[in-house]
Amino acid sequence: MNTNERSLSPSRWRLYLVYGIAFLLFAVAAGRLFYLTVLDKEFLQNQGEMRAVRTESIPATRGMILDRNGEPLAVSTPTWTVIANPRDLWALAEDPKNLAKPVGERKTPEQEIARLAEAMGVGSALLKERFEANRNKGFMYLKRQIPPHEAEAILDAEVVGVSKIKEYKRFYPAGEVTAQVVGFTNIDDKGQEGLELAYDQALQGKPGEFSYMKDLKGNIIRTLGQEVPEQAGENIELSIDMRLQYLAYRELKAVVTEQRASSASAVILDVRTGEVLAMVNQPSFNPNDRSDLEPEELRNRAVIDLFEPGSTMKPFSVTAALRSGQYNTESIIDTSPGYMKFGRYTIRDFRNYGKINLETVLVKSSNVGTSHIALSLPQDTIWNMFYELGIGSPVGLGFPGETTGKLPMHPKWHPSEIATLSYGYGLAVSTLQLAQAYMVLANHGYKVPVTLFKQDMPPQGEQVIPANIAQDVVHMLQAVVTEGSGKKAQIPGYNVAGKTGTVHKVGEGGYAYDQYISLFAGVVPATNPRLAMVVMVNDPKGRKYYGGEVSAPVFSRVMEGALTMLNIPPDRPEGLREVRLEETDKAPYRIVQGN
Structure with a gap:
């Protein structure tokens, strides 16, 4: 047989098959390598970066809360937080390089924890328990929001896996004076109470990001630059005037202490713009140190707490009577014999005032006179007046927990219900709601929205009381101060x-x-009102408890200083006395009365 015609031997055939398979595998590998390095090189880069490149968050500065004059009420200050990587620490026991060292030079997790505990000033056993509990985690807080020197003292111990990160801590310069209005944040810089909670999203800002390369031990080799810059939160400018806030807070705290009252609140409004110039409460708390904080101290009582307003509503019953057209400023009310009976229920005055005009009804604070007026009007007249002033509706500050108040509406009114409503019983208001009602009266019957934010332009409102009637009632209320309670x-x-x-x-x-x-609720200067203020003192336990004895003096002292601070000219200069303002260490201003 010809050798060319002989078939390949089995051994040679197998050899060629192996060569062919090897060549095919090589071609596939080469093709794949070409694809990855040339056509799809981003894949390898991404995979490498996943193993070597890390991205860290850059905390954003929380926006400031300022008063109307730019005085800071809430600011964020940079602090350091010390963190640990428990996995790195426990990995020492299996680290070949560490084990290759002489026994005396080797690092053990227990030794590292002991050194760290000494640097932190804590118990070694307790710290070890924390590391044990987080053994498989790559992150653990050690100490948060501490001063730089304290953080450096811990880092100087050079414990494996321990490092620091930057955080921000909230600080409240005015302390307890604005505590319930401004509120506070938690340790993670999230709003928890007050305006910090209500406007948390706007204040937060947006954190940034930056990337860096790490080696196998987790050490930073090189930063790769800032990829996404952080965006600071928005600053919020309030309508609060800290000069008035300090003054009102000081006087309110003094009367609560003097009268041993359970609580108190006060609100000052700009009658033309609806701006809240001061809002204070007692008791209060220091938001910079909440270690002894009681839940009741968190309440912004001026906005949340309800009470029956009593005789402070009588001016609005008189307003409703004048607006009805059935009464005028000269109308006479017969209050004899000094009481009214509704079955077993009796309404009384201090004494029988006989026939009196509307002004005297207010000066003498006659329950009988106000009841006679209300019962002579259509049954919904008083209710409608109160409702238009904002009673029974939220003021609309957007404040957490803001109350709506209570203004009951009956399908059919009993005469006693109309009577008691007219002199402020059977309904409930907040200090702010009552201040809003007096603001409308002071602003010639024009109602503007109440706001906690500084206004550049007077807001749009609505006329709810004819201007001439509002002025007549304000004039009557002057007699309450000069002749009455x-x-x-x-x-x-x-x-x-x-x-x-x-x-x-x-x-x-x-x-x-x-x-x-x-x-006590009032407005000044009465001839051209600019400010309205309400003072509420809850449960005074001293010998005095009448509004004219407890709350009226607070109004006088606060408004005397406020009028001077705001340079509001006197409308009765013949009675003027010297008022001098001085700075003190406890509050920026105090009143010194001259001779």
Whole structure:
């Protein structure tokens, strides 16, 4: 047989098959390598970066909260937080390089923890328990938001896996003076109370990101530059004037201490713009140190707490009467014999005032006179007046927990219900709602939205009381201060219009006749009002409890300083006395009365 015609031997055939397979595999590998390095090189880069490149978050500075003059009420300061990587620490026991060292030079997790505990000033056993609990985690907080020198002292121990990151800590320069209004954040810089909570999203800002390369031990080799810059949160400029806030807070705290009251609140409004110039509460707390914080201290009582306003609503019942057209400023009301009976229920005055005009009804604070007026009007007249002033509706500050108040509406009114409503019982308001009502009266009957934010332009509102009627009622309220129960609200050099109120508190068994709420609501200067203020003192336990004795003096002292601070000219200069403002270490201003 010809050798060319002989078939390949089995051994040679197998050899060629192996060569062919090898060549095919080589071709596939080469093709894949070409594809990855030339056509799809981003894949390998991404895979490499996943193993060597890390991205860290850059915290954004939380926006500031400022008063109307730029005074900071809440600011964020940079601090350091010390962190640990428990996995790195426990990996020492199996690290070949560490094990290759002489026994005396080797690092053990227990030794590292002991050194760290000493640097931190904590118990070694407790710290070891924390590391044990987080053994398989790559992140653990050690100490948060501490000063730089304290962080450096811990890092100087050079413990494996321990490093620091930057965080921000919230600080409140005004402390307890604005605590319930501004609120506070938690350790993660998230709003928890007050405006910090209500406007948390706007204040937060957006964190940034930066990338860096790490080696196998997790050490940073090289930063790769900032990829996404952080965006600071928005600053919020409030309508609050810290000069007035300090003054109102000081006087409110003083009366609560003096009268041993359970709580108190006060609000000052700019009657033309609706801006809240001051909003203070007692008791309060220091948001910079909340170690002894009581839940009750968190309440912004001026916005949340409700009470029956009593006689402070009588001016609005008189307003409703004048607006109805059935009454005028000269109308006479017969209050004899000094009481009214509704079955077993009796409404009384302090004494029988006989026939009196509308102004005297307010000066004498006649329950009988106000009841006669209300019962002579269509049954919904008083209710409609109160409702248009904002009673029974939220003021609309956007404040967490803001109350709506209570203004009951009955399909058919009983005469006693109309009567008691007319002199401020059977409904409930907040200090802010009552201040809003007096603001409307002071602003010639024009109602503007109440706001906690500084206004550049006067807002649009609505006329709810004819201007001439509002002016007539304000004029009547001047007589309450000059001749009636509001005499202690007088301010030298200024005409004051206002109304006192002394309300029995509601207890479990009905009205408690030994517990009171003391009120004064007023506006100044009465001839051209600029400011409205309400002072509410809850449950004074001293010898004094009438609104004219407890709350009216607070109004006088605060408004005297406020008028001077705001350079509002006197409308009764013949009664003016010297008022000098000085800085002190406890509050930026105090009043010094000259001779």
